[in-house]
Amino acid sequence: MSDRIEINSAYIEQITALIEANKSAELSVILSDLHIADIAEIIEDLQLDDAHFLFDLIEEEKSAAVLVELEDDTREELLSGLTPKEIAEEVIDNLESDDAADVIGELSEDKKEKVLAHIEDIEHASDISDLLTYPEDTAGGLMAKELIKVNENWNTLQCLKEMRKQAEDVKKVYTIYVVDDNNKLLGSLSLRRLLLAEKGSAIKSIVNTDIVSVKATEDDEDVANILNKYDLIALPVVDDLNRLIGRITFDDVMDVVKEEAEKDYQMASGISEDIESSDSVWELTRARLPWLLIGMIGGLLGAKVIGIFDLENNFELAFFIPLIAAMGGNVGVQSAAIVVQGLANDSLKMENIVQKLIKELGVGLLNGIICSIIILGAAFGLGYSIELSLTVSISLLAVIIFAALFGTFVPLTLERYKIDPALATGPFITTVNDVLGLFIYFMIGQAIL
């Protein structure tokens, strides 16, 4: 039984040493024992030259699957060393249609054509070029063409016979789909049901017609929500006439869920590209710079706002600039995050924006009153004048309420216009709230002091 191995720095060093010493035979033995996901993880951790060397040692059947598991940039690098013919014969022929389409989809237009032309199995080639027509972030972009389907008019014996034939091409079988003579999807049949059925039962008598399907054009996030909501292992994909054209499995969806969550998290943290801690210093800098520039523009605007007021004669107002700015930012991010998460979960209904804003007003009021009472006591207690303490307290209440409403309103509005609401979280909302919070603070300050 293969135990899980731990791929730590020491392990990577061992592998690197073997590569540097050209120990191909030893490495091949190690590779043959490893799971493809582990091989992919090792390759990600190697220097490029070493990665090429190791990749060439993987047996052909396994190497295609390893490629699929790799990060996009690593895969591109390894594929650049192969001719179109090699890609077709060594990689594409060993992959199911969805993975094959993903790999080919990343190639240049020119190379794409050439690779497709070199695929010997015409059906495989046509499946792949069909899948390439769907945008990546739709059900069509996720689905595979390989599936097992049986006719409603068969019985279990015919079904088993046909399945044996079809199953040669389909690596993982989760559900058998039942169609009519026109390939229209009628229902499904679990392998369990088939095993428990009387020998020779009619498919019609055991088919489960309570089946959820998706259209090829549906958004991949919606597909993930559906599969997750109904705890499904696979979803059949149909065309507009309800004809079965593919299936999406849970592992494809798991990747979508993870990527979406990571994207939202990165957006909320002010990171603009999909990066990993293992990326280069330059990639990491580039992903972080855009939000920092926005923050700087906000900071310059803040300086201008402060400059409007007579700070020289009310310099104590400056003491609480950080507090006002920080609280506006924090409240805004909290409000936006709750909206973004509700939208991602599909638990937030878009129709009642006004209702949502009224509720948020309540939350802002409650938080604002609690915080402003505390700060009034704390500031006065710490020896600041009652006028200053009052100014800070009243401003804080105003800023919290404003930030809560603004933080709720912006992502809802973005969603309405089909823009990713996660854009509203993180530095954007913080920066806007900073500047507007300062303005409110100094306005109230000028009035009171």
Next chain:
Amino acid sequence: MSDRIEINSAYIEQITALIEANKSAELSVILSDLHIADIAEIIEDLQLDDAHFLFDLIEEEKSAAVLVELEDDTREELLSGLTPKEIAEEVIDNLESDDAADVIGELSEDKKEKVLAHIEDIEHASDISDLLTYPEDTAGGLMAKELIKVNENWNTLQCLKEMRKQAEDVKKVYTIYVVDDNNKLLGSLSLRRLLLAEKGSAIKSIVNTDIVSVKATEDDEDVANILNKYDLIALPVVDDLNRLIGRITFDDVMDVVKEEAEKDYQMASGISEDIESSDSVWELTRARLPWLLIGMIGGLLGAKVIGIFDLENNFELAFFIPLIAAMGGNVGVQSAAIVVQGLANDSLKMENIVQKLIKELGVGLLNGIICSIIILGAAFGLGYSIELSLTVSISLLAVIIFAALFGTFVPLTLERYKIDPALATGPFITTVNDVLGLFIYFMIGQAIL
């Protein structure tokens, strides 16, 4: 074929109207057509009284499954209306062991005992009380006892016969586990393999021994990473002697992945409890208040720091307080987020903290130099004095580098001491960086001006 329904406000209003009008018969017809996940979603959107009314109309078999799909607080509310005997007979008897344990685990100690005593199937009761001994966030807490296992010495015919017997109890069959006479896990057998095998083949000849398993004590996040990494549909759980004691399926893991991602996201956004936009104003306020209080303490500290310096005679320094504070916070959150994500993905190796800090120093330097050059030009160009522009520029460089290192160091340190590194993101890192950034800024300001 059941179409997916859209549960929007209008739909909920219709259901509410039927409930208010006591139309039980109509509602029962609607319920019998709905998927359990949809019924759960509707119940979540109803007022409590209406939810109780609707819940009582669901057929017994379905109602237990609906309960499992509900949020914790709604489930608790609905269960409070049932006696221990009703819970045992109407709910627990209709659930698999893992769901049953989850439901019972939320009851009071006293009620727990009573419910367990009312379960008629002794094996079911013992499975459940066994599962209750595992912490919720471990493999043991996720696993179900129901699984299909066969002996290595059987052939496919015996296997099919035994499976028919076992499959009555197991709702979803994904993989058949192969064990020896001592119940030690030897490998797995996919249903596909079984279907394609020659009739009467020895199990030994078709078993797949390349199988990944987890120990019952392993962390649930690790389980999710393993299942995800190897694209598995289910994971067998073994004890220390490698004896098969349960299995975890992809849908349980999908929930863990979603919950973890949501938790990290909420933490980064300054929300301290697991909340949804549909929660009450008070729940929403309570979840947000802790981080706001931390922000206020930071703001008061910031006021004290500014007070140390002679602001009266250098009041222009106040103009750039928001910029310095915001940039320190932004950089810190970015750095911490990259670490937190790397740790969650298992892509960040813990051994090389120093290496990670050196890299982050590079990123900080690069971002810092770019930003400080831009701000120098922008501030001077906007008419601020060269001394002030220089102060801001130099401080910004120092603050960015410091925040980058601090943002990397803190989550890595928390991880080392087994504290959730996500605690380091969001308001905490922002607040600390605010205060320290101000200190650096005024120190440099006093020196230059």
